[in-house]
Amino acid sequence: MADPAFDAEAFLNGDCSNPAYVFGLHPLPGSGLEARVFAPRATRVELVKEATGEVVAELAMAHPEGIFETVLPRLRKWFPYHFRVHGWGPDPMEMEDPYRFSAALGDLDVYLMAEGTHLRLYEKLGAHPSERDGVPGVDFAVWAPNARRVSVVGTFNNWDGRRHIMRPFASSGVWELFIPGLAPGDLYKFEIKSGAGKVLPLKADPFAFQCEHAPGTASVVHDPRGHEWRDGDYMAGRWKTNRFDAPMSIYEVHLGSWRRREDGGFMGYRELADALIPYAREMGFTHVQLLPVSEHPFYASWGYQPLGMFAPTCRYGSPLDFQAFVDRCHQAGLGVLLDWVPAHFPGDAHGLGEFDGTHLYEHADPRKGRHMDWGTLIYNYGRTEVQNFLIANALFWLDRFHIDGLRVDAVASMLYLDYSRAQGQWVPNRYGGRENLEAVAFLRRLNETVYAHFPDTCTVAEESTAWPMVSRPTSAGGLGFGFKWNMGWMHDTLAYLGRNMLHRKHHHGEITFSMLYNDTENFVLPLSHDEVVHGKKSLLWRMPGTRWEQFANLRLLFAYQFLHPGKKLLFMGGEFGQDHEWDHNKALDWGLLQFQEHQGVQRLVRDLNTLYRGLPALHERDCAPGGFQWIDCEDRKNSILALIRRAGDGSFAVAVLNFTAMPHHGYRVGVPAPGTYLEVLNSDASLYGGQNFGNGGAVASKPLPAHGFPQSLELTLPPLGVVVLRLG
Structure with missing residues (x-):
């Protein structure tokens, strides 16, 4: 009765590569049909015609492990069927045969x-x-x-x-x-x-x-x-929010530690929507950027070691819950950017490593396939199917979850074959160079594909080197990203503001250097999670001086960020002067907001966002030449900067920043037009925790030339403060 081609012992040992040939209902050579099924622990199995429920035959046990089979010599034509299994419970159970259904692929x-x-x-x-x-x-x-x-x-x-x-x-x-x-x-x-x-x-x-x-x-x-999406109005106008001339102020959030429940447990996506969305909107941010939400086995990786690239982490709820979170962000007018990690993946046994017994997703050579710093595996970007996997994943988040943009993590580690490797630990490319040509090709194709299919979204590169043209079109030889993180601005600015106020005059170039290369890329200015972990301290505690001076320096840092060309990004907690380093295992120190100085920082960030969004001069030319001009960047002695930001219609704003703890009275600054200048922001205002050194709300220009301009203002500059003025 048994098909001689079928080896029951081989099957039971797991050596059957295509059971569809031997299990189910099949025609025999010549005439007749053969039926076979594997039903462990069954006592009887019957073949049942699907259409009528008629028992066509009882299958005989061919092996005690549960293989049942029979031959139907008189039947020639295949018919829809199922099996009825006895012995799996008190009553017979109907069992559909998976091998009778055709493939879904084509x-x-x-x-x-x-x-x-x-x-x-x-x-x-x-x-x-x-x-x-x-x-x-x-x-x-x-x-x-x-x-x-x-x-x-x-x-x-x-x-x-x-x-x-x-x-x-x-x-x-x-x-x-x-x-x-x-x-x-x-x-x-x-x-x-x-x-x-x-x-x-x-x-x-x-x-x-x-x-x-x-x-x-x-x-x-x-x-x-x-999920039934309700963000149609937002999606129809989304193209306006990600343009180079649009205000983009991004609130970077780690969902597991922004807030916690009273019992210390995680808030779910829908709970976070109830709390985070109104807060971010009240604070004036245009986007929230989420640290990676792709499923990751190790919570302390913050999501940067993902294994479930197509699954929002279940720590905060289901995929439907995450869709609801994004939907509600959009209904509130907030864009959602996602931290996306195509640079590496962990080597957990259940993951992608040696997936089919070979190095399928990763390079076999550890000099190309393993990150030395993180102990993680590197995708083989030169493999067609791996590129397809990653690009399809990027599109998946934009498609299924309406994500507004992807911040691509660790781009530098992808671009360089010798990234964090000593001599002999890396393999040169075919030209003998250190550039990862396959990764470059992948990133270009990624950006081309994203912008072709979702032109109203954006991609952002976390690229920490001087690789040229990261945010320039691939047609011009660039990588094709929409934006690049300005890591140089971040490092120089934090180094400068971390210095003793009396010593800053000796390091004046740190605070001005970024403008020498500002027009080379479309920049995002990041004050991200990476700057408040691993012993770096919180932003507040990186500032020098007395407690009052620390807060004044922090307010000055945020003001400079909003006045400098580039889109803005601030990690959660910074906006109210978090005291301690970020800890992913607990919520932010929201209790600090009972203190006036923390309230003041929070109010300043809110007002900076309002000013940035409301004054075209502060955002329209973030990524275009002509949007910035120094009035004076050479006053090293006093550690003072004066600058102009311009909009496309010719309107402008003037800002003067004092990086010392000494106020200045009668400080003359040239301006491009006569008139009364309204003081639209003063970081030393008492409502921000300052001392109210200022200009009474307005200053009239005088026809006294200064800094190459025919008109000038005579200003009071607050200690460790900034004043922003516009023509009334």
């Missing part, structure tokens, strides 16, 4: 995957609830081209890799299977037997939309179609 999918241009790959690979011939279930597909066998395992089959062995689809390297009866919420992994015959640690789905709560590492079947 020839076009194979072609696009081979070409590396399947931009909606997340619609095909992974786990997708569906219905076949009226039978509900889940379509599974995974790329594992060097595997001998791949199985879907989970709670539904007792994690038995013999129960649902997947079928190889054509020559694509993809394995697929429709499993009837599964539904959203079911846990699953892939059991993979390598080409060398080794059963690997169970692997999570690279395309999983949801992950199991730690310490579990399974993937979770998720139906992404449950």
Whole structure:
């Protein structure tokens, strides 16, 4: 009776690479049909005709482990069927055969995957609830081209890799299977037997939309179609918010430590929406930027070691909850930027490392495939399928979650083959250089694809070197990012403001140097989470002097950031003068807002945001020449800067910054036009915690030439303060 081509012992040992050929209902050579099923612990199995419920035959036990089979010599034509299994409970159970359903993939999918241009790959690979011939279930597909066998395992089959062995689809390297009866919420992994015959640690789905709560590492079947978006008005006008001439003030947030519940637990996405959105809006920010939310097994990595690239972390709720969070941000007029990590991934056994028994996603050579600093694995950007995986992931967040932009992490580590490596620890490129040509090609293609499909979004590079043209079009030889973090401005400014006020005159170039290269890129000025961890102290405690001087210096830092060309980014807690370094294990010190000096910093940041958004001169030419002009950057003796910011219509604002603790009276500053200048901001105002040194709200210009201008103002400059004026 048994098919001589079927080796039961080999199957039971996990050596059956395509069970669709031997299990299910198949025509025999000549005539007749053969039926075979694997049903461990069953006592009887019957073959049932789907249309009528008629029992066509009872299958005989061919192996005590649970293999049942029979031959139907008189039947020639295949028919829809299922099995009725006895012995799994008090009553017989109906069991659909996964091998009777066709593949969800098609020839076009194979072609696009081979070409590396399947931009909606997340619609095909992974786990997708569906219905076949009226039978509900889940379509599974995974790329594992060097595997001998791949199985879907989970709670539904007792994690038995013999129960649902997947079928190889054509020559694509993809394995697929429709499993009837599964539904959203079911846990699953892939059991993979390598080409060398080794059963690997169970692997999570690279395309999983949801992950199991730690310490579990399974993937979770998720139906992404449950959220009804209500942000249509925002999305229709979103192109206005990410333009180079638009005000962009970004509030960087780590969701797990912005606030906590009273019991110390995490707030969920929907709770965060209730609290974070009105706060960010009240503070005047235009965008929130989230530290990576892609699922990451190690919470203390802050999300920078992700394994579930397609799954929002379940620490704060479900994917539907995260969609609701973004939706509500948009309804409140807030953009949402996402920290995205294509530079590396952790080597956890259930992750992408040696996924099918080979170095599939990462380089095999550790000199190219492992980060020395972090101990993480590096994607093989030269592999077509890996590029496709990452680019499809970027588009996934913009598509499924309406994300407004991606801040790409650790770009410098991608660009340089010798990044943080000693001589002999890296492999030169084909020209003998240190540039990672495959990563450069990947980043260019990433940006071209994002802007082609989502032109109203933006990409931002965290690139810390002098790599040229990061935010210039690929057609001109650039990398194609919309913006680049200005790490040089951040380092120089914090170094300067960290110095004793009496010594700053000897380091004046630190505070002015950034304007020598400002027009080379479209910059974001970051005061990010990286500046308040690892012993660097909080921004407040990096400032020198007495307690009052520390707060005045902090207010001066924020004012200079908002007056300098470039989009703005501030990490949470800085806006009210957090005392301690950021700790991801607890909430910010919100209790500090009972003190007036912290309230003052918070109010200043709010007013800076209002001023920045309301004065075109402060944002329209953030990324264009002509938006900035020094009035005087040479007063080293007094550590004073005077500058002009200009809008496209000719309007302008004047700012004068005093970086010493000594006030100045009668300080003359040239201005480009006669008239009365309104003092629209003074960081030394008492409501900010200052001493009210100022100019009475307005100053009239005088026809006394200064700094190359025919008119000038005679100003009172507050200690460690800034005054901003505009023509009334």
